[in-house]
C-alpha cells in the first residue's frame with residue numbers, strides 16, 4: 001500500500017502517520033520528491049481501514065498494490081484449485097464440467113424426464129431450483145423441501161450430483177442435507193450472513209456474480225466464504241446489467257480470462273440467465289468453452305412453453321444434445 005501525502009502536508013503530520021503505520025505492524029519506506037511525499041507500506045495491510053487513512057486531511061490518495069482478496073487471489077495460491085464433485089473434477093486443466101437441468105423442480109415426472117435427457121447427452125451434474133428467488137412474490141416460488149427430495153430421487157436414478165440454490169440462512173441446513181453443490185444466486189451475492197454460513201459448510205458452493213457486481217466485489221464475496229474456512233468455491237459469470245435491453249443481461253465474457261488471471265478458483269458460465277433467450281445459449285456456450293471456462297450451467301426443459309420459470313431461456317433436450325456435440329468438438333480441438 002502507498003500513501004500519497006498532499007504537497008502541503010506539514011512534516012510533523014507525515015511523521016504522525018509514519019509512526020501510526022509502524023504501530024500497526026508494517027514497515028514504512030518514505031520517498032520524497034520535489035512535489036510529493038510517499039509512504040510505502042510493506043507488510044500485511046489487508047486489514048487496514050483505507051477510509052480512516054483517507055479521512056486525514058493531509059492525505060491525498062491511498063494506492064493498494066496487492067488485491068484485497070487474499071484467499072481467492074492467486075498471489076498466495078498460484079496453482080489452480082480443482083474441486084471434486086462426486087468424482088467429477090472441475091477447475092485447472094480438467095475437461096469442462098457441464099451442469100444442466102430445469103430452472104425449477106416442478107414435479108417428479110418433469111425432473112426425471114429432464115434429468116435422463118441431460119445425462120444421456122453427457123451432462124455431469126443435475127441442476128434444479130427448489131427455493132426460487134423470483135422478482136415477483138406472485139410467481140412460482142419453488143417446491144421447497146419437496147423439490148429437494150425429488151432432486152435426491154433423480155440423483156439416485158441417474159447418479160448425477162445435485163446443484164441447487166440456497167436462498168437464506170434459515171433453510172441452509174435443509175438444502176445442505178440434500179445438495180452436493182449449493183448455489184448462491186446473483187441476488188444474494190452480497191448477502192453476507194449467507195456467505196458466512198456457506199463458509200462454515202463442507203459442501204461445494206457455486207457463487208453467482210451479482211447483477212451489478214464488479215469483478216472485485218465478486219471475488220470479495222468468494223473471500224467471505226473462504227475466510228470462514230470453506231475453500232470449495234466455484235465462481236459463475238451469469239451476465240450483468242447494462243444499458244442493453246434486448247437481452248435480459250449482458251454476458252461479460254471478458255470476466256472469464258480476467259478472473260482466471262486474478263483467481264485460482266474455477267469459473268463457469270451460465271449462458272441461460274446471461275441473455276434470457278434460448279437461441280443465444282449454444283453460441284455463448286461455444287464461446288465460453290473456446291476461451292477456457294471451466295464449465296457451464298444450462299437450463300433445459302422438455303416443455304419450455306409450460307415451464308413454471310425461465311421457459312424462454314430453456315433448451316429442449318434435442319437442442320441441448322446439439323449444444324453438447326458442438327462444445328465437445330471445441331473441447332477436442334483445445335485438448
Ligand code: PEP
Pocket residue numbers: 103129133184185186187208238270273
Ligand atoms: C437460477 O439459476 O435459476 C437463477 C435464479 O440464477 P441467477 O441467480 O443467476 O439469476
Ligand code: MN
Pocket residue numbers: 103104273299309310
Ligand atoms: Mn432460472
